[in-house]
Amino acid sequence: MPTAEWICTSCGATNRKLVAPGQKEVDDKCVTCHTKHRVTEDERPVRWQARPPK
Numbered sequence: 001m002p003t004a005e006w007i008c009t010s011c012g013a014t015n016r017k018l019v020a021p022g023q024k025e026v027d028d029k030c031v032t033c034h035t036k037h038r039v040t041e042d043e044r045p046v047r048w049q050a051r052p053p054k
């Protein structure tokens with residue numbers, strides 16, 4: 001399973017989430033501050049882009 005790595009926009013912590021092969025988007029929660037994010041695949045395969053909740 002690929003790993004999506006993303007940076008929390010709230011506290012800056014690095015998070016990792018296992019995603020299904022071919023998956024482009026996933027919801028995850030920061031392990032440190034528990035802020036929910038929508039994480040989407042970026043051009044680089046490992047580091048994904050995280051958007052904070054609205």
Ligand SMILES: [Zn+2]
Nearest residue numbers: 008011030033
């Ligand atoms: Zn956080």
